[in-house]
Amino acid sequence: MPVDTIRAMLSPLHVTFIAGTSGPWRIDRINAVIGESLAAADALTVIEGNDPAADAGTAWMLRGFTSNTRYTTRLETASLTARQQGLGRPASTRAALIPIRKSEAWWTLAQDERREIFEAQSKHIEIGQEYLPGIARRLHHCRDLGGDFDFLTWFEFAPGDDSAFEMLLERLRQSPEWNYVEREVDIRLTRA
Amino acid sequence: MPVDTIRAMLSPLHVTFIAGTSGPWRIDRINAVIGESLAAADALTVIEGNDPAADAGTAWMLRGFTSNTRYTTRLETASLTARQQGLGRPASTRAALIPIRKSEAWWTLAQDERREIFEAQSKHIEIGQEYLPGIARRLHHCRDLGGDFDFLTWFEFAPGDDSAFEMLLERLRQSPEWNYVEREVDIRLTRA
Numbered sequence: 001m002p003v004d005t006i007r008a009m010l011s012p013l014h015v016t017f018i019a020g021t022s023g024p025w026r027i028d029r030i031n032a033v034i035g036e037s038l039a040a041a042d043a044l045t046v047i048e049g050n051d052p053a054a055d056a057g058t059a060w061m062l063r064g065f066t067s068n069t070r071y072t073t074r075l076e077t078a079s080l081t082a083r084q085q086g087l088g089r090p091a092s093t094r095a096a097l098i099p100i101r102k103s104e105a106w107w108t109l110a111q112d113e114r115r116e117i118f119e120a121q122s123k124h125i126e127i128g129q130e131y132l133p134g135i136a137r138r139l140h141h142c143r144d145l146g147g148d149f150d151f152l153t154w155f156e157f158a159p160g161d162d163s164a165f166e167m168l169l170e171r172l173r174q175s176p177e178w179n180y181v182e183r184e185v186d187i188r189l190t191r192a
Numbered sequence: 193m194p195v196d197t198i199r200a201m202l203s204p205l206h207v208t209f210i211a212g213t214s215g216p217w218r219i220d221r222i223n224a225v226i227g228e229s230l231a232a233a234d235a236l237t238v239i240e241g242n243d244p245a246a247d248a249g250t251a252w253m254l255r256g257f258t259s260n261t262r263y264t265t266r267l268e269t270a271s272l273t274a275r276q277q278g279l280g281r282p283a284s285t286r287a288a289l290i291p292i293r294k295s296e297a298w299w300t301l302a303q304d305e306r307r308e309i310f311e312a313q314s315k316h317i318e319i320g321q322e323y324l325p326g327i328a329r330r331l332h333h334c335r336d337l338g339g340d341f342d343f344l345t346w347f348e349f350a351p352g353d354d355s356a357f358e359m360l361l362e363r364l365r366q367s368p369e370w371n372y373v374e375r376e377v378d379i380r381l382t383r384a
Contacts, residue, residue, distance in 0.1 A: 012336045065336050070262065074302040110266040111307075144204045144257050144336060 012065040015140050016047045017097055017152065020057040025095055025189040033173070035101075035183035044097065044189055046154070062099060064140025064152040071115050076125050083132040092136065092156035095189040096165065099149040106180035107143075122175035131168045134161045149183065204257045207332050208239045209289055209344065212249040217287055217381040225365070227293075227375035236289065236381055238346070254291060256332025256344040263307050268317050275324040284328065284348035287381040288357065291341040298372035299335075314367035323360045326353045341375065 019027065019038070023045035030038055041059035054061050069077065106114065118124050128137065135157045143150035157165055169186070172178065211219065211230070215237035222230055233251035246253050261269065298306065310316050320329065327349045335342035349357055361378070364370065 012338065014338070067336050068299050069303055071303055073304040077302045107260050110269045111261055111263055112265040115303075141336065144259050144333065146204065146206070 012067050013048060014051065014063065014065045015152075015154075016052055017062045017064075017154075018045045018047065018052065018054070019043070019059040019061070020045070020055075022057070024192055026192045028188045028190055030188075031186045033184040033186050034181055036185075038099070038185050038187070043192065044187070062097075062142065062149065062152055063145060063147070064142035065145075066138065067141050071118050072125060076129075080125070080129055080132070083129065085133040085136055087136055087138060087154070087156050089136065089156065089158075091158040093191040094157050094159055094162065094165075095191070096155040097187040097189065098153045098155070098169075099183075099185050099187075100151045100153070100181055101149045101183040102151075102180045103182045117177050117180070122172070122177035124172065124175065124177060127168065127171050127175075131161075131164055134158070135165055135168060204259050205240060206243065206255065206257045207344075207346075208244055209254045209256075209346075210237045210239065210244065210246070211235070211251040211253070212237070212247075214249070216384055218384045220380045220382055222380075223378045225376040225378050226373055228377075230291070230377050230379070235384065236379070254289075254334070254341065254344055255337060255339070256334035256341075257337075258330065259333050263310050264317060268321075272317070272321055272324070275321065277325040277328055279328055279330060279346070279348050281328070281348065281350075283350040285383040286349050286351055286354065286357075287383070288347040289379040289381065290345045290347070290361075291375075291377050291379075292343045292345070292373055293341045293375040294343075294372045295374045309369050309372070314364075314369035316364065316367065316369060319360065319363050319367075323353075323356055326350070327357055327360060 019041035021042050023043035025044040025046070027041055027044055030040060039059045051063070052061075072080070109117070119126070128135075135155055137156075138154045140152040140154070141150070142152055155165065211233035213234050215235035217236040217238070219233055219236055222232060231251045243255070244253075264272070301309070311318070320327075327347055329348075330346045332344040332346065333342070334344055347357065
């Protein structure tokens, strides 16, 4: 199991995504998929651990935290951890940051209802697993911090997986779970 | 359904518990149940919504947030919301604040394993429901904020329910779930 997976499981990691004029990831494009977009910016910096403040060059800043799994069963966890790899692989020069907000209808569902839509109907875990280990992923929660989004998902992959990544997103966006997504922004990046 | 239950479901409410020299709740006693205690203090203030700062009189401060349910099924939710009442009932002059930290062994369990221990083995929801509507309860999460605890549970009840409350705690503390509790402090209060 990758070290950052173990660390994410063992203690929440606070992560801040800062869009501005410079940073290790060049922002190639920002598309509003559902609802309002985010402001244009040239580059993104990902800060782990502390809570940095905005400066004059900051276009926007999104904060979230890794946490314990909320839907994944032991069998699914075993299968995922056997296949997945960590962030920061040298060949992973592409990245995507996808902030999402789900509707109040989603959040008022009970745990068993959310799990039913998330996996039995939408196969969210199963679909994601098909793209491992090529497309690495780290989920950050942010609904409990307030703000405009509920989740910030960060993906990293090699340029050869560009079309696989498009397919992954298309399949998830066609799933019943996406009926509960009321805002989604798709930010694509290349390692500078 | 009580208004504060609906509000808690619809959007996370940030809550800060401030122990100090004065406040609307008199602290009657602070007992360490498992692990280290908290410092003695005379009174407690509960602040909803914003993030107050400590002042010279502050003995300790604990922050958490209400959130969506993590284990409760639709059937259980329906049954709970039919019986439970909100905080702030005039007759509820007794309160308890019980901060808890669970072990790494708990947090590395998958969702289905935690649910199995929490309800199938320990009947956490079922036991709590037996004491409704007398003993009102609001759960605050704080593991994802860092700090020393994972949960802060706040209870309110009338003096006539004192012994029922002791029984509720005793039954939960004897359950298999409590094998995963590595710190628990029991703070008892009376409305000043």
